Amino acid sequence: MIVFASALTFFFVNLAPGGPASVMRFDVTAEQREALIKRMGLDRPVTQRYVEWVAGAVRGDLGSSLLTDEPVAQRIGERLPNTLTLAGAALVLSIGIGIPIGLIQALRRESALDHVLSLLSATGLAVPVFWLGIVLILIFAVSLRVLPSAGVTGIAADTIAERLRHLVLPAVVLATTVLPTVVRFMRSAAIEVLHEDYIRTAASKGLAPRVVVTRHVLRNALIPVVSAIGALVPRLLGGAVVTEQVFSWPGLGRLALEAAQGRDYPLIIGLTVVAASIAVVTTLIVDIAYTRIDPRVRLG
Amino acid sequence: MTRIGYAALATLSVIALLALVGPLFWTIPPETTNPAQGLAVSSAAHPLGTDELGRDVLSRLLHGSRVTLLVGVAAMLAALSIGVIVGAIAAFRGGWLDALLMRFTDGMLAVPAFFFILVVITVLGPGVGTLVVVIGALSWMPVARVVYGETLRWKNAEFVVAAASLGVPAPRLLARHILPQAIPSLVVSATLGVAFAILTESALSYLGLGVQPPLPSWGNMLQRAQQYVFTAPALAIYPGLAITAVVLAFNFVGDGLRDALDPRSRR
Numbered sequence: 001m002i003v004f005a006s007a008l009t010f011f012f013v014n015l016a017p018g019g020p021a022s023v024m025r026f027d028v029t030a031e032q033r034e035a036l037i038k039r040m041g042l043d044r045p046v047t048q049r050y051v052e053w054v055a056g057a058v059r060g061d062l063g064s065s066l067l068t069d070e071p072v073a074q075r076i077g078e079r080l081p082n083t084l085t086l087a088g089a090a091l092v093l094s095i096g097i098g099i100p101i102g103l104i105q106a107l108r109r110e111s112a113l114d115h116v117l118s119l120l121s122a123t124g125l126a127v128p129v130f131w132l133g134i135v136l137i138l139i140f141a142v143s144l145r146v147l148p149s150a151g152v153t154g155i156a157a158d159t160i161a162e163r164l165r166h167l168v169l170p171a172v173v174l175a176t177t178v179l180p181t182v183v184r185f186m187r188s189a190a191i192e193v194l195h196e197d198y199i200r201t202a203a204s205k206g207l208a209p210r211v212v213v214t215r216h217v218l219r220n221a222l223i224p225v226v227s228a229i230g231a232l233v234p235r236l237l238g239g240a241v242v243t244e245q246v247f248s249w250p251g252l253g254r255l256a257l258e259a260a261q262g263r264d265y266p267l268i269i270g271l272t273v274v275a276a277s278i279a280v281v282t283t284l285i286v287d288i289a290y291t292r293i294d295p296r297v298r299l300g
Numbered sequence: 301m302t303r304i305g306y307a308a309l310a311t312l313s314v315i316a317l318l319a320l321v322g323p324l325f326w327t328i329p330p331e332t333t334n335p336a337q338g339l340a341v342s343s344a345a346h347p348l349g350t351d352e353l354g355r356d357v358l359s360r361l362l363h364g365s366r367v368t369l370l371v372g373v374a375a376m377l378a379a380l381s382i383g384v385i386v387g388a389i390a391a392f393r394g395g396w397l398d399a400l401l402m403r404f405t406d407g408m409l410a411v412p413a414f415f416f417i418l419v420v421i422t423v424l425g426p427g428v429g430t431l432v433v434v435i436g437a438l439s440w441m442p443v444a445r446v447v448y449g450e451t452l453r454w455k456n457a458e459f460v461v462a463a464a465s466l467g468v469p470a471p472r473l474l475a476r477h478i479l480p481q482a483i484p485s486l487v488v489s490a491t492l493g494v495a496f497a498i499l500t501e502s503a504l505s506y507l508g509l510g511v512q513p514p515l516p517s518w519g520n521m522l523q524r525a526q527q528y529v530f531t532a533p534a535l536a537i538y539p540g541l542a543i544t545a546v547v548l549a550f551n552f553v554g555d556g557l558r559d560a561l562d563p564r565s566r567r
Contacts, residue, residue: 004407009419126548128499128519130506131540134526138533231409238414242503246526257507260418268419275412283410 005276006057007050009269053269062270065259072270075255080274082152083251086243087236089167090174091229094182097175099225102186103218109191118187121180129239133173133246140169150248170247177239178232185228189221196220223294230286233279305556308549315546319369322362330355330363330516357521361538364516368498368546371431371511375497376490378436383443384486388474390444391451402448405441413438417504426509435497443489450482484561491554495547502543518543 053063062072105114141149148166193199194217202212241253248254252271259267350356390401417434424430451474454460460477468477504510505519513520518539525536 005411005416008407008411009416122551123544123548126495126499126551127544128502128506128522128540128547130503131522131536131543134522134529134536135540138529138536142530142533234410234412234414237412241414241418242507245507256415256418257509260422260509263422265422268415268422272412272415272419275415276410279410279412 006054006269006273009272057273062273063266065264065267072266075267076252076270076274079250079252079255082249083237083240083244083253084278085167086170086174086249086251087233087240089171090236090239091178091233093171093175094179094232095229098179098182099186099218099222102183102225103190103213103221105183105187106190106194106217106221107213117183121183124176124180127176129173129177130242130246132176133169133243136169136173137246152250170243170249173246174236174239174243178236181232182225182229185225186221189224190217193217193220219293223290226286226289226293230283233282234275237275237278302556302559304552305560308552308556311545311549312553315365315542315549316369318362319365323359323366328356328359330360330514357535357538360516360521361518361542364518364521364539365542367428367511367515367517368501368519368543371428371435371501371517372494372498374432375435375439375501376493378432379440379493379497380443380486380490382436382440383489384447384479384482386440387444387447387449388451388479391448392455392470392474392478401444405444405448408438409441417500418509421504421509426504426512428511428515431501431504431510435500439493439496439500443486443493446485446489447479447482450485451478454478454481484557488554488558488561491550491557495550495554498543498550499547502539 062076064071065075068075101117105117108114137149140147147169149169152163152166199212199216202216203209207215237253240251241256243249244251244253245257252275256268256271258264259271386401386405390398390405417438420434420437421430424433455478460473463477464473501510501517502519502522505517506523508520508523511517511520521539522536525532525539529536
């Protein structure tokens with residue numbers, strides 16, 4: 001998977017018109033151009049360069065940024081914790097809120113509450129992330145002045161509390177990109193489970209409704225939901241790009257934007273590969289979590 | 301279709317009508333600047349006020365709706381074409397081509413699309429054409445899967461086998477006998493696809509990588525608006541409301557169509 005993403009990105013960048021080879025369009029003398037091409041290795045065939053790039057990548061060397069000349073791996077490393085914090089917080093929020101809401105909707109199916117919550121989910125899916133961010137900044141930072149509108153931490157004091165305060169708005173905004181989907185999955189999974197015979201058995205043998213819901217419904221409904229969460233991570237990372245821009249959050253997303261605007265090819269390739277790796281690692285974690293929830297599944 | 305589906309369809313029709321004829325009636329050009337009148341509140345001359353350069357917000361919204369809807373529909377058509385071709389060929393041909401194409405589809409689904417979009421824009425440069433290509437190229441996978449499933453389902457049906465034994469060539473067999481079976485699912489995919497394309501377009505334009513000013517789009521109107529969120533918050537409200545309304549309407553129409561066309565999903 002990571003290989004797929006890296007190959008796709010690498011070959012696209014290198015073969016497309018306007019790729020790195022476009023340095024040749026600049027007004028430079030013949031010697032300068034020669035030197036530049038040599039330095040970037042553009043005098044060798046693309047496949048060979050890809051093999052060299054992969055060889056470097058597995059050793060943690062992703063080349064150096066065209067703009068700042070720093071190693072790409074170092075620039076990504078500096079930003080990675082911020083994005084992981086933001087995405088992690090958003091994911092925890094989505095799961096923590098989404099699963100109870102979906103469950104309640106399934107239990108109170110077709111009630112007024114169910115309809116209102118469904119409408120909210122639909123709206124959540126339709127609202128542009130960045131606009132929601134701007135609106136929340138308007139409400140909480142401009143009007144109420146209770147939360148900061150940008151950055152990771154305060155200028156005056158860098159404390160845990162200050163960092164959490166800065167995390168609230170971006171995490172909530174980013175969570176809306178996946179929360180409605182979690183709710184919908186949970187709702188339909190729980191409705192499916194509620195129709196099962198074993199639920200009727202559990203209820204008719206006199207178990208308290210609370211026990212039936214937590215022990216039988218929740219546990220069985222979680223199985224499809226957990227596997228769906230893995231598939232949401234790419235979307236979460238995409239949302240992070242936009243959210244980081246809205247809240248001036250110094251993470252991978254803003255770095256990717258800088259790279260895109262500055263045509264910094266090694267940086268954008270490295271970022272895409274790192275993003276793909278994050279997605280792969282989460283899928284792996286989800287698969288492991290799967291075996292814990294569903295005893296029928298064993299890692300082969 | 302559900303009541304909410306019809307309401308959404310009506311909303312879409314109104315918005316499409318506004319996009320089509322609105323600029324004919326509201327004739328202030330969207331590019332005319334008037335810095336002296338910048339950031340004006342709403343008045344008879346400018347019902348929704350003006351932006352930081354004194355451009356009429358209503359006019360930009362109306363013209364922006366054309367750009368936004370056009371990009372959305374064009375990108376959806378691009379995604380639909382790629383998806384139909386990949387899905388149909390993979391299922392119809394089978395064998396190694398099937399394996400290769402569907403592995404590729406799975407791979408594309410797992411790639412963090414937004415990062416790859418940035419890669420493509422970095423290379424091709426921003427613009428309306430790039431947007432259509434890039435959104436289309438990164439959202440065809442669900443379509444391919446739908447078409448793949450439908451083609452597999454129908455390619456051994458009796459009427460298809462009968463047509464084949466009469467000597468109908470493969471492309472015609474696909475186009476006339478198999479793919480029409482997939483039209484209901486494709487209509488649903490297309491509707492939801494427009495919603496996705498509009499959301500992506502607006503996000504990219506907001507980031508400055510989509511529709512380039514002075515051409516207005518709802519997304520790039522929000523890009524500048526954020527800087528004036530303290531002095532002119534209204535600027536940030538209208539385009540966002542417009543995007544939300546259109547995307548919500550497309551999603552509701554899509555869901556409504558799915559319920560109407562696929563009795564199995566109604567439970």
